[in-house]
Amino acid sequence: MELYVNFNLPKEAEEELGRYYKIVKGGDLSGVEVAFVYRLSPEELKKMPKLKFIQVVLAGLDHLPWEHIPPHVVVAGNAGSNADAVTEFALGLLLASYKRIIHYSEKMRRGDYDKNLEVPLLQGKKVAVLGLGEIGIRVARLLAALGAEVWGFARTPREGPWRFTSSLEEALRGAKAAVCALPLTRRTRGLIRYEHLALMAEDGVFVNVGRAEVVDREGALRIVKERPRFIFASDVWWGRNDFAKDAEFFSLPNVVATPWVAGGYGSEEVWRKMVMDAVKNLVAYATGGPVRNIARRDDYL
Amino acid sequence: MELYVNFNLPKEAEEELGRYYKIVKGGDLSGVEVAFVYRLSPEELKKMPKLKFIQVVLAGLDHLPWEHIPPHVVVAGNAGSNADAVTEFALGLLLASYKRIIHYSEKMRRGDYDKNLEVPLLQGKKVAVLGLGEIGIRVARLLAALGAEVWGFARTPREGPWRFTSSLEEALRGAKAAVCALPLTRRTRGLIRYEHLALMAEDGVFVNVGRAEVVDREGALRIVKERPRFIFASDVWWGRNDFAKDAEFFSLPNVVATPWVAGGYGSEEVWRKMVMDAVKNLVAYATGGPVRNIARRDDYL
Numbered sequence: 008m009e010l011y012v013n014f015n016l017p018k019e020a021e022e023e024l025g026r027y028y029k030i031v032k033g034g035d036l037s038g039v040e041v042a043f044v045y046r047l048s049p050e051e052l053k054k055m056p057k058l059k060f061i062q063v064v065l066a067g068l069d070h071l072p073w074e075h076i077p078p079h080v081v082v083a084g085n086a087g088s089n090a091d092a093v094t095e096f097a098l099g100l101l102l103a104s105y106k107r108i109i110h111y112s113e114k115m116r117r118g119d120y121d122k123n124l125e126v127p128l129l130q131g132k133k134v135a136v137l138g139l140g141e142i143g144i145r146v147a148r149l150l151a152a153l154g155a156e157v158w159g160f161a162r163t164p165r166e167g168p169w170r171f172t173s174s175l176e177e178a179l180r181g182a183k184a185a186v187c188a189l190p191l192t193r194r195t196r197g198l199i200r201y202e203h204l205a206l207m208a209e210d211g212v213f214v215n216v217g218r219a220e221v222v223d224r225e226g227a228l229r230i231v232k233e234r235p236r237f238i239f240a241s242d243v244w245w246g247r248n249d250f251a252k253d254a255e256f257f258s259l260p261n262v263v264a265t266p267w268v269a270g271g272y273g274s275e276e277v278w279r280k281m282v283m284d285a286v287k288n289l290v291a292y293a294t295g296g297p298v299r300n301i302a303r304r305d306d307y308l
Numbered sequence: 309m310e311l312y313v314n315f316n317l318p319k320e321a322e323e324e325l326g327r328y329y330k331i332v333k334g335g336d337l338s339g340v341e342v343a344f345v346y347r348l349s350p351e352e353l354k355k356m357p358k359l360k361f362i363q364v365v366l367a368g369l370d371h372l373p374w375e376h377i378p379p380h381v382v383v384a385g386n387a388g389s390n391a392d393a394v395t396e397f398a399l400g401l402l403l404a405s406y407k408r409i410i411h412y413s414e415k416m417r418r419g420d421y422d423k424n425l426e427v428p429l430l431q432g433k434k435v436a437v438l439g440l441g442e443i444g445i446r447v448a449r450l451l452a453a454l455g456a457e458v459w460g461f462a463r464t465p466r467e468g469p470w471r472f473t474s475s476l477e478e479a480l481r482g483a484k485a486a487v488c489a490l491p492l493t494r495r496t497r498g499l500i501r502y503e504h505l506a507l508m509a510e511d512g513v514f515v516n517v518g519r520a521e522v523v524d525r526e527g528a529l530r531i532v533k534e535r536p537r538f539i540f541a542s543d544v545w546w547g548r549n550d551f552a553k554d555a556e557f558f559s560l561p562n563v564v565a566t567p568w569v570a571g572g573y574g575s576e577e578v579w580r581k582m583v584m585d586a587v588k589n590l591v592a593y594a595t596g597g598p599v600r601n602i603a604r605r606d607d608y609l
Contacts, residue, residue, distance in 0.1 A: 091431045095454060099407040102400030107574075108566055112410055115558045115565040120551040122567055126574035130392045152453050153396060250421040257416045264416040265409055266423055273408075273427035 008293060009038045011055065014045040014064070017279055020286050027293035043289060049075040060292055064285045066090075066141075066270065067218060069191035073307040082302040083292075086190075088284035089270035090141035092277040096242060096269035097146050097186050097216040104240040104263050105129060105184055105212045113260075127183065127210070130154035135178040137199070138189035138217060139165045146186050158182065162194070179203050184212040191218035192306040201226030210236040216269050219243040224253075231261050238262075242269045309594060310339045312356065315346040315365070318580055321587050328594035344590055350376040361593055365586045367391075367442075367571065368519060370492035374608040383603040384593075387491075389585035390571035391442035393578040397543060397570035398447050398487050398517040405541040405564050406430060406485055406513045414561075428484065428511070431455035436479040438500070439490035439518060440466045447487050459483065463495070480504050485513040492519035493607035502527030511537040517570050520544040525554075532562050539563075543570045 010028035024030060024043070031039055036054040042061045044051075049072045052058070061082045063071065068084045076082065103109050107124050114121070132155055136147040139161040150157045151168035159169035160178035172178050175198065179185060185207060189195045200223045204213060213230075215222060224245045231239045239256070240263035246252030248267065256262045271278035291298050311329035325331060325344070332340055337355040343362045345352075350373045353359070362383045364372065369385045377383065404410050408425050415422070433456055437448040440462040451458045452469035460470035461479035473479050476499065480486060486508060490496045501524045505514060516523060525546045532540045540557070541564035547553030549568065557563045572579035592599050 091455060092427075092429050095403060095430050096407050096409070096427065098454075099400070099403030099409050102396060103404035103409050103413075106397050106400040107569070108397070108400050108404050108564075109410065109413055111566040111569060112404075112564050113414075115551070115567060118552070118555060118558070120567050122569055122574060125576060126393075126397065126569050126578075128393050128575065128577055129396050149450070149453060152450060153399075154392060250416070251419070254419060257419070263409075263413050265412040266416060266421050268408070268412060268423055268427050273423060274429065275426060276429055277427075 008040050010289070011036055011039040011042040011051075012044075013042075013047070013051065017282055020282050023283075023286050024289060027290055041289065041292065043285065047071055052076065060298075062285050062289050062292070064271075064281055066281075067190060068302050068307065069218060069220075071307070073304070076304075078304065081298070082304070083285075083288055083298055084300045084302055085281055085285050085288075086300050087141040088281040089277055090145060092271075092274060093142050093188070093216050093269045094145040094149070096265075096273075097142065097188065097214060098149055100216065100240045100242065100263065100265070101184060101186055101212060101214045102129075104214065104238045109263050110260075129184070132156060132183040133158060133181055135160060135182045135185040136169065137175070137178065137185060137187040139167075139171075140188060140190065142188040142216065143186070146188060150186075155184075175199070175203055176206060179206040181206070181208060182211060183208045185214065187213070187215040187217050187221060189217045189221045190306075191220050193308070194306065195221045197221075197223045199223065199226070201229050204230040204237075207237070209234060210238075212238040212240060215239075215241040215243055217243065219245045219247075228256065231256070231259050235261055241265075242267055309341050310337075311590070312337055312340040312343045312352075313345075314343075314348070314352065318583055321583050324584075324587050325590060328591055342590065342593065344586065348372055353377065361599075363586050363590050363593070365572075365582055367582075368491055369603050369608065370519060370521075372608070374605070377605075379605065382599070383605070384586075384589055384599055385601045385603055386582055386586045386589075387601050388442040389582040390578055391446060393572075393575060394443050394489070394517050394570045395446040395450070397566075397574075398443065398489065398515060399450055401517065401541045401543065401564065401566070401570075402485060402487055402513060402515045403430075405515065405539045410564050411561075430485070432457060433484040434459060434482055436461060436483045436486040437470065438476070438479065438486060438488040440468070440472075441489060441491065443489040443517065444487070447489060451487075456485075476500070476504055477507060480507040482507070482509060483512060484509045486515065488514070488516045488518050488522060490518045490522045491607075492521050494609070495607065496522045498522075498524045500524065500527070502530050505531040505538075508538070510535060511539075513539040513541060516540075516542040516544055518544065520546045520548075529557065532557070532560050536562055542566075544568055 039055045134155040135158045157169035158178045242265045244253040271281045340356045435456040436459045458470035459479045543566045545554040
């Protein structure tokens with residue numbers, strides 16, 4: 008079976024896949040039945056009329072040209088492969104912001120030693136976790152272990168050490184902190200608007216480690232400008248990797264920004280793990296084993 | 309029974325103590341049998357010949373004038389009262405440093421969007437927790453929940469989701485991170501020296517939320533100057549609240565500094581909880597109940 012790969016594979020991945028597939032890296036793709044991709048263009052799709060299965064190395068699938076993918080082609084994502092890394096980062100962004108570590112560390116560098124800002128306890132406080140996928144569940148469990156009153160928001164009920172709600176308003180009302188780990192789908196694009204963020208505590212901390220586009224950009228900008236004690240901490244930005252487009256945010260003292268480094272983009276080690284997890288799924292496809300992370304087409308179209 | 313109090317009491321604390329003690333705030337201390345203090349001077353001690361019991365509102369007892377306290381006087385500290393707050397802060401300092409959130413957030417503010425530094429996974433990595441008291445135990449459990457390989461160092465073996473060692477060298481050798489929550493006693497003063505820090509990974513992260521003096525100042529300065537990838541993150545400084553004395557550290561890019569705000573000094577809410585926990589102990593002393601956190605005199609003399 009021919010496998011098209013359009014990004015640099017680590018050697019161990021190439022060796023493993025070579026046992027099950029004939030790897031094709033370009034040229035004539037007319038015999039390709041399976042594609043292992045990072046991004047995928049409509050032009051590449053056109054060259055693969057026999058395509059049956061697309062394995063994406065990233066956890067998110069929002070960037071695929073869905074309208075060009077025929078309905079019979081199965082698409083698998085890679086959720087979970089970077090979940091541990093992103094969970095660590097999400098908890099780091101939350102605590103660095105919530106415990107005012109960023110604030111105080113910037114002040115200490117400037118030689119300003121005033122203890123001018125209260126460092127609140129997280130224990131016993133309402134914290135919303137938006138999205139109960141591989142990342143959200145892990146984050147919610149750790150927050151519960153820290154003693155926070157965790158509210159889990161998702162489309163489908165999931166049990167755990169949190170109060171479940173399918174109402175975004177209920178999750179955010181009065182919350183001292185929120186961690187967003189929602190996937191970007193047609194249902195979540197622009198879901199979190201100004202009026203939702205405004206439901207949080209005046210000095211609330213909103214953390215995003217999912218996709219920027221889940222949050223309405225103007226709503227986020229308005230809340231941080233209106234509420235100097237509110238903190239917006241995010242690893243993902245609307246300009247994607249063109250961070251200059253969102254520079255307006257980065258200069259604000261109550262914005263904590265990192266350049267999309269929570270998962271595979273920030274770490275060779277995590278990237279390698281992501282590739283190898285995806286390789287396992289490709290081997291499962293080739294050998295008739297159970298294939299994980301199959302996308303729901305109607306989430307995107 | 310007369311109780312001497314030498315700091316501002318919240319109203320609820322004064323009311324509760326008033327039920328069991330006659331509160332004295334200054335003047336004639338000759339009838340005082342119990343003291344509830346923040347700091348205590350040799351001069352104050354001299355005025356209280358009938359003193360039997362000292363309750364300190366702080367978790368640490370290193371600042372007391374031990375050589376002036378008669379051996380028959382029982383001293384109680386307040387360990388545990390700020391443990392949840394300091395645990396949250398310790399985890400925040402660790403993750404903010406380890407996941408390079410401080411590094412990237414400083415870069416983003418400057419408009420530098422390069423992903424120039426690997427963000428390592430914590431999962432599966434060796435992390436040392438120095439001190440297995442109220443804070444150390446909580447930190448160690450959370451690190452274990454994050455999937456780290458936790459090594460617990462203390463004088464006395466304690467069981468938990470960590471490998472116990474009473475060897476500082478074994479705890480730190482090859483560790484990617486360490487969190488120090490040791491009390492400052494005559495045994496721990498200057499305990500952690502350059503050669504111990506040098507055992508850690510080249511890009512290791514050392515976090516201190518205990519007392520600065522547990523770490524040798526020159527050793528810490530040498531390691532951060534010698535190893536640009538090593539990170540020294542601390543809430544406590546040798547100059548205590550005179551932070552200017554340690555300004556040499558704060559300008560270094562691989563030092564993360566906060567101004568002693570992890571516990572009661574950073575939060576009214578935490579301070580109030582500390583006072584009320586200490587009040588409970590004073591009530592126990594007055595009513596013959598079990599008194600907690602009694603200090604071992606030979607830890608300090």
